[in-house]
C-alpha cells in the first residue's frame with residue numbers, strides 16, 4: 001500500500017484528525033442544544049399535563065391506570081372544571097401577587113424573600129422553609145364547592161414526598177391523597193403508591209371537632225364506631241418512618257402553617273352562603 005508522505009495531503013495526520021474531531025463535536029453539540037431548546041416547550045407541556053393528572057387522581061376523578069375520565073373526558077376537559085388560585089398561607093386569603101400559570105411554590109420555598117423559616121417545633125414535615133404563597137385547585141358545581149385540592153410535601157425516610165391532598169365539599173372529609181414523587185423503598189415506604197392503601201384515605205376526617213388536623217396512621221385500628229376511627233388510616237407495614245412522615249406532612253399542610261387559615265375562611269363563606277339561602 002502506497003503511503004502518503006506530503007504533510008499537506010496526509011489525511012491521517014494529526015491536524016486532520018484533530019479538525020475532524022473538533023468539527024464532529026461542534027456538530028453534535030449544536031444538534032443536542034438545538035433539540036434541547038426545541039423540546040423544552042413539549043417537556044413543560046408534559047410536566048403540566050402530568051400535574052393535572054396527579055390533581056385529578058387525588059380528587060378521585062381519574063383512575064391511576066387511565067388517562068381518560070368517566071364519560072370519555074380527557075384530562076384537559078376534566079381539569080377545566082377546576083379553578084387554580086394562589087393563596088397567602090398566613091392570612092388564608094386569595095392573592096394576585098403571583099401568576100398562577102408560572103408560579104412554583106416548591107421553588108418559592110427556597111427563596112428567603114418569599115418564604116418563612118420554620119422552627120424545629122413547627123417543622124413537623126421537615127421542610128426547613130415554607131413558601132408564603134401556595135396554590136389551590138378548586139372544583140365547583142351548581143351547589144358550590146365540590147372538591148378542593150392542595151399540594152402537600154414532607155420528608156419520609158429517604159427524601160421528600162410530593163403530592164396532592166383532596167377534600168370533599170365539606171372541607172373536612174378527605175377525598176384522596178396521592179404522591180407523584182418520592183424516594184421511598186418499593187414494597188416498604190413505596191407502598192404509598194399502592195391503590196389499596198390510597199383507597200383507605202377516602203372518607204377519613206382531616207379535622208377534629210375543634211378544627212385541628214387530626215389524621216392518624218395506626219398499626220391497630222380503633223373500633224369502627226369509635227370517634228378515633230374517623231381520623232385513622234392504616235400504617236404502612238415495615239415502613240414506620242415513611243408512615244410517620246406521611247402523617248406529619250398531611251397534618252402540617254392541614255394546619256395553621258399550611259392551608260388551615262384558608263380552609264377556615266372557605267368554611268365560613270360556605271356557612272354564610274347557606275344561611276343566606278335559607279333566609
Ligand SMILES: Cc1cc2nc3c(=O)[nH]c(=O)nc-3n(C[C@H](O)[C@H](O)[C@H](O)COP(=O)(O)O)c2cc1C
Pocket residue numbers: 157158183184185186188189190236237238239240241242243
Ligand atoms: C433497604 C431498606 C430499605 C428501607 N426502606 C424503608 C422505607 O422506605 N420506609 C421506611 O419507613 N422504612 C424503610 N426501611 C425500614 C426501616 O429501616 C425500619 O426498619 C422500619 O421503618 C421499621 O418499621 P416497622 O416498625 O413497621 O417494622 C428500610 C430498611 C431497609 C433495610
